[in-house]
Amino acid sequence: KQKDNTFTYKACIKFKPSITDEGEEFICRVEHPSLKEPVEKSTGPLTIEGASKQPEMYAVIPPSEKQDTLLHRAQDVSMTDPAVILPPTDQLRFVVGKIQGPRRWIHGEKVALYISLSYCSEDNRVMWMVEKTNGKVEEISNNGGVLLTDSGYTISKESEESDKEGLFNITSSLTFVSSVSIHSQVTFACKITSDGQTKTMKFQPESIYAKPQALGPVKTSLCDNGDVLCSLNLQTFYPRDVELSWRSGEDKLESREKYEENNDGTFNGNSDCTVPGKLLLNPNFTLHVTWNHKSLDGQQSQVLSWRDPGLSWCPVIEEVPIPHVLIERQNTLQYNISGYFPGDVAVSWYRKEKGAQEYIPLSQDKRYQIPDIQSQRQSDLTYSCTARLLFTPTVRDRESEIMCRVSHPSLERPIERGSGPLQVQAKPKIRKSLKLSLGTRKVTFCHILESFYPKHIQIEWHYWSGEKLKQRCQSQEKYTTALNKTVTVESKCGVSEDLLQSPDFRVRVTWRHESLDEEEYKEFSIKDKGQRCTSL
Known part of the structure; x- marks a missing residue:
């Protein structure tokens, strides 16, 4: 186990060659969880020289590149060099393997280079160097890059006793983060000195890439x-x-x-x-x-x-409210549709009766008019239009519902907007002017409002003379309902005939109804030649 928590392993097989071994080869196969498939190393065909009695030989498979069990990266396990055929152990001294490491580097990813040394003296030195494209060779510092500061080089050296007394096996590694600008076309070298001998091994990647x-x-x-x-x-x-x-x-x-x-x-x-x-x-x-x-x-x-946020040109629907839905008059239900592209948009209208479960499609007829849609290009290059339905409701349309359905290629399903239950109304109409009738010491005023809907209406009478404060007068109302469900009301109010002796006497009737935006009233004065209806 190394200082960076990865592992190094050295495999060795001992054999006595004979003439019958001519052309045979040894293969070492390595399996690891990080590998999709096992990797192999071969000695290549053996060439046997001399008599059949040969000294013992060792086929040493150099330690594979450290297997990063933390990252599980398959490219960190490779065996690219042939096995080393070593002489008998009594002749072994200062054996240097080739630098091993991935041949294909990825910009921004960690790279580890390793070299394995066998049977070195205790007094040895390992030095890593980099040869730049201009031919200049510089030593790599162990403190993280005096020369190539962006790469953060780390050098490690592990030593263990070999099977030959007084000699050691050494593994040295150089790890860094690859960079296109720093490592393109450079060559790495490892210089090893032992027993007064110096050997240098070099390594250059086949390629360095940066992923888009x-x-x-x-x-x-x-x-x-x-x-x-x-x-x-x-x-x-x-x-x-x-x-x-x-x-x-x-x-x-x-x-x-x-x-x-x-x-x-x-x-x-x-x-x-x-x-x-x-x-x-x-x-x-x-x-x-x-x-x-x-x-x-x-x-x-x-x-x-069309389902992705990148295509965000779906129609947006905004309702234009109707202040009053008035019966026996043409009303307009409309929606502003905007922000869509392309300009093809389809609008259809539906109606549902009160208490019904399903909507029924509407078509052009006497009661319903559906103008054509005209899409207009906007400053942001999207389109907008206004969908309109012109209709003339009756009292029977009260609490029915109308729905607008918008279809567009950008929509997975159409957008629907409903009017909610329609509150149809009819404004009160004035039948002629105030009527007066005389009785015993009493004058009765009568005012008739007709053809309104719904029935609820608030009627008040007041009278005053000169600068006096208004006095409320009790009234009586009589309602009648027509065949079309509209309502007529007759309201009467009586005052003492003595009050009419004053030339400043006035009487006013005021009514409020949900179909009206403001209350309305009518006044009577003995000075008036006629009556008038005025909005406050």
């Missing part, structure tokens, strides 16, 4: 010509070459790519694809963008559909 990272989902924006611009942004990849393709269904779409180089040597790329607006008329519209890169094990993709 998608900067969020595909972004969309509307174009003046009715098309949709879709953009994908890929960040920090290396090398620059990346394969990008766009399609909708089976139709391949053209795209335009732009690249820029970052300070760390990686690249950013942006791909724009203009999608014809007519394609979005299909409720099952989907847009696929796919990219592939040398750093990836397989292609990656994003899919955009």
